C-alpha cells in the first residue's frame with residue numbers, strides 16, 4: 001500500500017537574495033511560510049512542483065517540504081524547515097536589504 | 100609574502116569578468132540553474148539554507164593587513180558585518196546577494212584574493228602550518244612549496260574535472276599543525292642526509308568513511324615533488340570511482356586498491372612523466388622562495404614584557420596560553436582567539452578584522468594567518484610589543500586566554516547555515532564553552548581539543564578531536580554522537596564512538612560530566628585528556644557519559 005500523503009509546502013530560495021521562500025496559492029513566492037499554500041494531495045503537489053520548476057527566473061532549487069496546518073497558516077513539520085523559517089538560531093545581523 | 104604577477108592578475112580579472120557575464124545571463128533567464136550551478140561553484144558560490152555563501156581562498160592561510168581590511172570592507176558593504184574563518188584557512192561570507200558577487204570578486208582581486216577552486220571537483224586551496232616561517236620547531240617554511248602547488252594546480256587543464264574534490268596540506272614542522280593526515284595528500288618536510296625531502300601521505304580524509312593518510316613515500320627528494328604529485332593525481336584521476344561520489348575520494352581508491360599497488364602505479368607514472376619536468380618548476384620555486392624571506396627582526400629590549408608578566412596575572416595567563424615559541428628568541432607567535440566564551444567559533448566582525456589588520460601593520464611585519472582551529476595569528480611579534488597588543492585585544496573582546504583549551508572548539512556552520520546539515524553545531528560549541536567558563540576549570544583541565552560537525556561530512560573534523568561531536572537526525576530530532584581519543588597531530592588517530600547519542604539539551608551536560616570525570620581519572624596534572632583516555636581505555640569515560648551507577652544497579 002502506498003504511504004499516505006502528508007501535507008507539504010513548496011519551498012525554495014529566492015534567486016537574487018537566496019532568502020527562504022514558499023509558493024502561495026496565487027502563484028507568488030512569500031517569505032512568510034504562513035502565507036504559503038498547504039498542498040494536501042499528491043497529484044496537486046506534482047502540479048505545483050511543475051509550476052515551481054518553471055520559475056527559474058525567481059527561485060532556485062524548489063522542493064516539497066513537510067508542513068502541517070498551524071493556527072495562522074502552514075507551519076514547518078521538521079526542524080530543518082523550522083530553521084529555514086526562523087533563520088540562524090545564533091546571533092546574526094539582519095541582511096542589509098531588510099533594514 | 101607572495102605577490103601576484105601580471106599573469107595571475109590577468110587570469111583572476113578574466114575569471115571575474117566571465118562570472119559577471121554568467122550571473123547576468125542567469126538573472127535574465129538565458130542560463131538555467133542546472134547550467135549555472137557548476138559555474139557558480141567554480142567561483143566559490145554556494146547556496147545555503149537562508150542565503151548564498153561565498154567561500155574565499157586564503158592561500159596557506161596567509162594574509163597581509165590590506166587583504167584583511169578588504170575582507171572587513173566586504174563584510175560591511177555586501178554582507179552582515181562579519182565573516183566566518185574555517186578549518187581550511189578560508190573565509191566564508193554568509194549573506195551575499197547574487198547580483199553583488201561579481202563586485203565582491205572584483206574587490207577581492209584588488210588585493211590579490213579570489214574564490215577560484217574553493218569548491219567543485221578540483222584541487223582546493225592548499226593549506227599549511229599557520230606558524231610557517233615563524234615557529235621555532237620548523238625544519239623549513241612550507242609556504243613556498245604550498246605556493247608552487249597553488250600555481251601548478253590552479254586552472255590545471257587535466258585537473259578541472261577530477262573524480263571528486265582534492266585537498267593538499269603541507270607542514271614544515273614535526274608538530275604538524277596542518278592536519279596533513281586528514282588530507283588527500285599530506286606533505287611533511289623532513290631532513291634526510293642533510294637535504295630536504297618530503298614524507299608523502301595520501302588517502303587521508305574524514306567525512307563518510309574516515310581514514311588516516313598512509314605513507315606513500317617515506318622520503319621524496321625535493322626536486323621530484325611536482326612530477327610526483329602530478330603522478331599521484333593523474334593515477335587517481337584514472338582509477339577514481341566516478342560511478343559513485345561516495346567512493347570517489349582518493350582515500351577509497353587507496354582502500355580498494357591497497358597502498359602498495361598505488362605506490363607501484365604512481366612510481367610508473369612518475370617515471371613516465373619525469374622527463375617533462377626538466378627543472379622549470381625548480382626555477383619557479385627558487386623565485387617564490389624570495390617572496391618568503393624572513394622579515395628583518397627588530398632588536399630591542401624585552402624588559403617591558405618581563406615586567407608585564409610579573410605585574411599582571413591576566414597578561415601572564417594570556418601569554419602562557421596564546422603564545423608559541425618563535426624562531427627568534429626575542430619574538431613570539433601570537434594566536435588571537437576567536438573563541439571568547441559563548442562566541443561563534445571562527446566568526447569575526449569587520450571591526451575585529453580591522454583591528455587585527457592594524458596590529459599586524461603596527462607590530463607584526465604586516466602578516467596575519469588563519470589557523471586550522473579557526474583563530475587568527477600574528478606570526479612575528481617582538482616580545483616588547485606584547486603588552487600593548489594584549490591591551491588592544493582586550494578592548495575588542497579578542498584577548499581570551501584559551502588557545503588549545505576546552506573552549507577553543509572547532510565547529511562547522513551546521514544547521515544554522517548549511518543546507519547539508521542534519522543538526523546544529525554552533526550552539527553546542529557555545530554551550531560547552533559557557534559551561535566550562537562557569538565551572539572555572541579550563542586552565543586546570545589543560546590541553547583538550549573538542550571538534551563538532553553538523554553532519555557526516557565532518558567539516559568540523561570531529562573524528563580527530565580528543566572529544567568529537569557529530570550532530571545527526573534521529574527520529575525527527577537533533578541527536579549528538581560522541582567520539583573519544585581522536586588526534587589531529589603528527590600521530591593522527593580517529594576517535595572511537597562511545598555509544599548512543601545525546602539529545603540537544605543533553606549533550607552539553609554530558610560533555611561537562613566527561614571533563615569532570617577526566618579530572619578525577621588523570622594520573623597527574625600534566626596528563627592530557629587524550630593521554631588519560633589512551634591509558635585507561637573507554638570504560639571509565641563511558642561511565643561518566645552514560646552513568647556507571649545505573650548500569651551497575653541494573654546488573
Ligand code: HEM
Pocket residue numbers: 145147152184185186187191263264281282303304305306307348510511512516517518519556557558559560
Ligand atoms: C556551509 C557550507 C559547506 C558545505 C556545503 C560543505 C560541504 C562539504 C562536503 C560535502 C564535504 C564532504 C566531502 C567528501 O566527503 O567527499 C566536506 C568536507 C569538508 N569540509 Fe565542508 N562544507 C561546508 C562548510 C565547511 C566549513 C565552514 C568548513 C571549515 C570549518 C569546512 C571544512 C571541510 C573539511 C575540512 C572537509 C574535509 C573532511 C574530509 O576530510 O573529508 N567545510 N564539506
Ligand code: SF4
Pocket residue numbers: 511512513514517518519520521552553554555556557558559
Ligand atoms: S559538516 Fe555538514 S553541516 Fe557541517 S558544514 Fe559540513 S556539510 Fe555543513
